Amino acid sequence: MTLRQLSPSIDTHAHVFHRGLALSDSRRYTPTYDADTSDYLAQLDRHGVARGVLIQPSFLGTDNSYLLGALAQHPERLRGVVVLDPREDHDLEKLNAQGVRGIRLNLIGVTPPDLDSRVWRALEKRMGELGWHLEVQARGRQWDELTDSLTRWSSSVVIDHLGLPARNDFQARKTVATLAALEHVWVKVxxxxxxxxxxxxxxxxxxxxxxxxxxxxxDWPFTGHETNCSTSALTAWARKQLGEATFTATLPANAQRLLQWK
Structure with a gap:
């Protein structure tokens, strides 16, 4: 199946990796299987999806080399979101040319950084110049700690996984909704x-x-939830919650706009 034959839909969150890659010492999860680029592309083909966005998995830390290799092999079909240490010097222009369009901030189990610090604000400026977004995975009180900084953030912000809402944490859900109402903030369903x-x-x-x-x-391959999830079921869930027209037309157009995909 060629790219032209596929639907214009875009999967904006997936991970690729294989056993043998160097893992982060601070990881919360260790994969026991391979989910390589060819597996992911086959998954896209099986579901008629034209394009995908690879998100650097937290257990690989700041070594984005495998993700970048996948982008180099399939530049028409894949974009990437990397994990970077803001204290280090990075060639963002080169990464942009390689297909990177954002930086991931996974805060589960860690203290949120000071996004108003000099190093983060310098990175923010460069991200804005390139049209990159800051993708944030956080939960609960972390959203309250981040809200002022994210409100002032000058490039786009993506709230990961609906903000990981908890049943009785009304304040966090209210904070996420307040952030989502801002013109530069996006939400991943x-x-x-x-x-x-x-x-x-x-x-x-x-x-x-x-x-x-x-x-x-x-969220393929559903790390930590592999046995009870499938792309088909999750796609059906999103279609039901959003409605067919929104899922098939609005969401792909949104992704094209955010990721600078024509």
């Missing part, structure tokens, strides 16, 4: 199995902001 009340949170976000800056991500 993804990984409902990582949240307690994904349907309720998504309904609240749709009531607050509508679907104009929402994205769909499969």
């Amino acid at each position: 993804s990984a409902p199995y990582r949240s307690e009340v994904p349907e309720r949170a998504l309904a609240e976000l749709l009531d607050t902001t509508g679907p104009a800056r929402m994205l769909f991500g499969s």
Whole structure:
């Protein structure tokens, strides 16, 4: 199947890796299987999806080499979101030419960084010049700690996995909804199995902001939830929650806009 024959849909959240890659010492998860680039492309083909976005998995730390290799092999079909140490010097222009369009900040189990610090604000400026986004995975009180900095953030911000909403954490869901109402903030409709009340949170976000800056991500290969998840089931879930027209037209157009894909 050629790219032209596939639907214009875009999977904005997936991971690729294989056993044997160097793992981060601070990882919370260790893969026991391979989920390589060819596996992911076959997954896209099987579901008629034209393009995908590879997100650097947290267990690989800041070594983005495998992700970048995948982008180099399939530049028409893949984009990337990397993990970088803001204290180090990075050639963002080169990464941009390689297909990178954002930086990931996974805060699960760690203290949020000071995004108002000199190093982060310098990185923010360069990200804005390139049209990159800051992708944030956080939960609970972390959103309150981040809200002022993210409100002032000058490039796009993507809230990962609906903000990981918890059933009784009304304050966090309210904070996420307030952030999502800002013109530079986007939300990923993804990984409902990582949240307690994904349907309720998504309904609240749709009531607050509508679907104009929402994205769909499969979260393939569902790390930590491999045995009870499938792309088909997650796609069906998102279609049901969002409606067919929004899922098939609005979300792909949103992803094209954010990721600078024509």
